[in-house]
Amino acid sequence: MFDLFYYLIFALTVLGAGLVLFTRDTVKSAMALILVMVCLAVNFLMMQNEFVALIQIIIYAGAIMVVFLFVVMLLNLREREQAPWYLRDARFWGGALALAFFLLAAFGVKTFAAAQIAGGHPIVHEPSDVTSIATSLVTFWVLPFLLTSVILLVAVIGAVAMARRQDEDGNEITIDTE
Amino acid sequence: MSPLLFEGNLLLSLLLFTMGILGVVWKRNAIAVFLSVELMLNAANLAIVSFAHAHGLMSGGILALFIMTVAAAEAGVGLAIFIALFRAKQNIHVDEVDLMRG
Amino acid sequence: MAGQPYIPVIIIEQLAPLLILLAGALGCLVADAASNKAGSRRVLPFIAGAALLAALATFFLPLWPANRPFLEGFLRVDRFGVLGSVTILFAMFVMTVLGPETVRRRNLPSGEYYALILFAALGMVTLSLANELVTAFIAIEILSLSLYVLTGIDRRSARSTEGAFKYFVLGAFASAFFVMGMAFLYGATGSTRLNDMAEVFRTGARPLLDGSTSPLNAVFAFMGFTLLFVGISFKLSLAPFHMWAPDVYQGAPTTTTMAIATASKIGVFALLFHVIVTLASWPPFYNAAAFLLTAVAAASIVWGNVQALAQTNVKRMLAFSSIAHGGYVMVAYVALMSLPTASLEALSFQQQEIAESILLYLFGYTLMNVLAFGLAHHLGKGGEGEMKNYRGLWKRSPMAASGMALALFSLTGIPPTVGFIGKFYVFRHAIEQGQYGLAVIGVLASVISAFYYLRLVVTMFMTDEEAGADAAQLAGGGDSAAVLAPGTLALGVAAGMLLLFGVFPMIFFVLVRY
Numbered sequence: 001m002f003d004l005f006y007y008l009i010f011a012l013t014v015l016g017a018g019l020v021l022f023t024r025d026t027v028k029s030a031m032a033l034i035l036v037m038v039c040l041a042v043n044f045l046m047m048q049n050e051f052v053a054l055i056q057i058i059i060y061a062g063a064i065m066v067v068f069l070f071v072v073m074l075l076n077l078r079e080r081e082q083a084p085w086y087l088r089d090a091r092f093w094g095g096a097l098a099l100a101f102f103l104l105a106a107f108g109v110k111t112f113a114a115a116q117i118a119g120g121h122p123i124v125h126e127p128s129d130v131t132s133i134a135t136s137l138v139t140f141w142v143l144p145f146l147l148t149s150v151i152l153l154v155a156v157i158g159a160v161a162m163a164r165r166q167d168e169d170g171n172e173i174t175i176d177t178e
Numbered sequence: 179m180s181p182l183l184f185e186g187n188l189l190l191s192l193l194l195f196t197m198g199i200l201g202v203v204w205k206r207n208a209i210a211v212f213l214s215v216e217l218m219l220n221a222a223n224l225a226i227v228s229f230a231h232a233h234g235l236m237s238g239g240i241l242a243l244f245i246m247t248v249a250a251a252e253a254g255v256g257l258a259i260f261i262a263l264f265r266a267k268q269n270i271h272v273d274e275v276d277l278m279r280g
Numbered sequence: 281m282a283g284q285p286y287i288p289v290i291i292i293e294q295l296a297p298l299l300i301l302l303a304g305a306l307g308c309l310v311a312d313a314a315s316n317k318a319g320s321r322r323v324l325p326f327i328a329g330a331a332l333l334a335a336l337a338t339f340f341l342p343l344w345p346a347n348r349p350f351l352e353g354f355l356r357v358d359r360f361g362v363l364g365s366v367t368i369l370f371a372m373f374v375m376t377v378l379g380p381e382t383v384r385r386r387n388l389p390s391g392e393y394y395a396l397i398l399f400a401a402l403g404m405v406t407l408s409l410a411n412e413l414v415t416a417f418i419a420i421e422i423l424s425l426s427l428y429v430l431t432g433i434d435r436r437s438a439r440s441t442e443g444a445f446k447y448f449v450l451g452a453f454a455s456a457f458f459v460m461g462m463a464f465l466y467g468a469t470g471s472t473r474l475n476d477m478a479e480v481f482r483t484g485a486r487p488l489l490d491g492s493t494s495p496l497n498a499v500f501a502f503m504g505f506t507l508l509f510v511g512i513s514f515k516l517s518l519a520p521f522h523m524w525a526p527d528v529y530q531g532a533p534t535t536t537t538m539a540i541a542t543a544s545k546i547g548v549f550a551l552l553f554h555v556i557v558t559l560a561s562w563p564p565f566y567n568a569a570a571f572l573l574t575a576v577a578a579a580s581i582v583w584g585n586v587q588a589l590a591q592t593n594v595k596r597m598l599a600f601s602s603i604a605h606g607g608y609v610m611v612a613y614v615a616l617m618s619l620p621t622a623s624l625e626a627l628s629f630q631q632q633e634i635a636e637s638i639l640l641y642l643f644g645y646t647l648m649n650v651l652a653f654g655l656a657h658h659l660g661k662g663g664e665g666e667m668k669n670y671r672g673l674w675k676r677s678p679m680a681a682s683g684m685a686l687a688l689f690s691l692t693g694i695p696p697t698v699g700f701i702g703k704f705y706v707f708r709h710a711i712e713q714g715q716y717g718l719a720v721i722g723v724l725a726s727v728i729s730a731f732y733y734l735r736l737v738v739t740m741f742m743t744d745e746e747a748g749a750d751a752a753q754l755a756g757g758g759d760s761a762a763v764l765a766p767g768t769l770a771l772g773v774a775a776g777m778l779l780l781f782g783v784f785p786m787i788f789f790v791l792v793r794y
Contacts, residue, residue, distance in 0.1 A: 020201060060246060102196035136237075143351055153399075155254040157399075255425050
């Protein structure tokens with residue numbers, strides 16, 4: 001039963017990723033990516049990692065994707081007709097390289113993953129509930145935790161600097177396209 | 179943890195990562211390209227959480243949290259850059275951004 | 281860990297450089313918000329410069345346990361970190377000194393501009409001190425996000441925005457590779473701290489929570505390093521992951537280009553050094569991964585130099601030149617890979633020698649690029665890039681022309697400059713470690729590179745009546761001396777050090793070992 005459910009989620013995730021890849025409409029692409037994220041959240045739950053499942057839904061599907069959709073709709077972009085990808089050399093070779101990477105890596109993982117799991121004996125789990133993660137975050141992981149506050153500040157300043165319409169003197173910014 | 183879950187998740191993670199690379203290479207619309215990058219980051223998160231679960235480690239969740247935070251910051255700046263570019267050119271197709279050549 | 285909360289030891293002085301930079305950045309933002317007229321914004325570059333110098337000064341204080349990780353093993357101050365940070369802060373200081381001119385010329389928002397310079401410096405310094413991969417990742421992102429915005433901050437120029445766009449798209453792509461590499465290294469070793477990872481690589485067994493061990497999974501470790509290295513190569517603009525560099529270098533304001541070419545790379549090179557030294561504890565590491573670095577080094581040297589031959593824009597030419605120089609540094613990294621690490625706390629003598637050579641190279645590389653981009657910046661908006669504007673520069677501004685010539689000689693690697701010494705040591709290490717092929721490619725490519733560097737020198741010294749009135753007002757005389765004085769001084773210091781360390785490289789090694 002568990003296995004069946006897992007295969008279902010697996011298939012749904014791949015389907016979502018395929019839709020991200022092959023849909024022309026960016027809004028539909030974004031929706032498909034949300035599907036992938038929700039499936040991954042279910043996957044995290046199956047690994048008894050409810051904290052990550054939670055933030056996957058709240059931060060990724062909830063916050064980041066909403067910003068994406070907002071920008072897509074703000075810019076109201078239309079994808080134009082284009083030559084099929086396999087006619088464009090660089091893209092074809094890029095795709096071929098990526099597939100070669102996948103096959104090699106998948107072969108490596110498939111062959112050697114079993115050795116990763118400790119020789120049959122049961123694995124001891126550290127507690128991974130929200131409380132212990134939170135405690136660890138402000139004790140052991142305090143430095144990266146502080147640095148994330150800096151990066152969020154940089155993001156706020158940067159986004160304001162890039163998206164403003166007026167300069168410091170209040171003049172409209174006109175763009176010189178040369 | 180069942181070996182199925184571990185191997186399956188690693189394969190799924192590699193598959194998503196490769197599809198992300200393909201998206202970056204194939205897509206023309208910058209936002210779609212960036213969506214593919216998000217797909218790659220999700221793949222990395224899946225790999226981290228699966229490894230952590232296979233080892234019984236707690237730190238996987240923390241790494242995933244940090245990566246998501248950084249992804250959020252990146253999305254904020256990136257989308258602002260896209261808006262700025264859109265104001266300058268009225269489109270954000272990656273292969274039409276070509277003022278500079280050489 | 282449950283029950284009794286565990287309290288980490290944080291010694292606040294040990295974070296001094298980071299906190300000073302953060303305080304400076306916040307100070308800039310507050311001062312900008314508090315100033316109501318343009319005149320009072322003049323204080324901003326002084327705040328930023330003071331913060332950079334104060335952070336630089338902290339590296340000369342004995343605040344840190346020598347070469348030992350601190351703050352739960354997240355940071356480590358070793359020789360590479362200290363010297364890398366000092367060089368980074370010097371480059372960012374020059375950028376700040378040239379800042380008022382950039383801000384005035386392009387009418388940029390000054391509060392954001394200086395704050396982002398300081399944030400970028402914070403990211404770079406953290407990166408060069410990082411002893412843990414997540415910290416390194418966040419630091420890379422801090423510096424990258426700051427530099428994306430500093431590239432595109434000139435909203436009036438479509439090229440600037442376009443440069444930011446390309447930098448961002450490929451930078452985000454690179455970050456994804458970095459994260460995936462981190463995931464697999466974490467999977468192989470069960471930790472992201474370099475010290476723990478080195479221990480696992482050395483013993484070949486990963487401790488489990490129940491006290492037993494499981495063998496190191498070589499496939500995961502190799503995949504992890506490969507993906508991490510691809511991400512790092514993008515950030516270092518090494519071939520074949522360099523496609524963003526020329527457009528970004530050309531489109532960005534010249535002072536930002538200077539930071540991208542010098543300071544941002546030093547931080548990433550420091551991280552690469554720490555990662556390679558860590559993985560060198562793993563006996564099969566050299567055989568498994570050497571071909572990656574060798575291929576990237578050779579490709580960067582050849583492709584960078586060949587492409588640079590065809591450029592007519594000086595900033596683009598310097599972009600390809602910096603790709604080639606990245607390749608020369610990678611030669612030293614290949615040599616470093618072949619040496620096994622006994623312990624991260626006590627690197628072997630040869631490893632330290634190579635580290636010093638890399639540092640000397642990077643230091644010299646920073647000096648010459650700071651000089652070259654700083655002078656290109658001096659030549660004025662619109663005249664920064666095109667090579668024809670450099671015609672007859674010697675007639676109009678002998679100081680600028682001779683400074684530029686010095687930088688170009690050094691980039692070529694002609695003897696009395698630090699560029700020659702840097703290349704000499706790098707190739708010597710390559711030969712000592714048996715990398716004859718790379719050494720030969722490097723020397724031959726250096727000879728080719730002389731062509732395009734010296735072509736620019738000849739252009740500058742050529743007397744040309746057709747230089748034209750428009751070019752004449754671009755260079756030298758156009759700017760008021762008072763504004764440029766601190767900038768000239770800073771560039772003069774760079775030029776002086778370029779010659780000093782070129783003639784007396786031993787001074788550098790003595791200083792490094794203080």
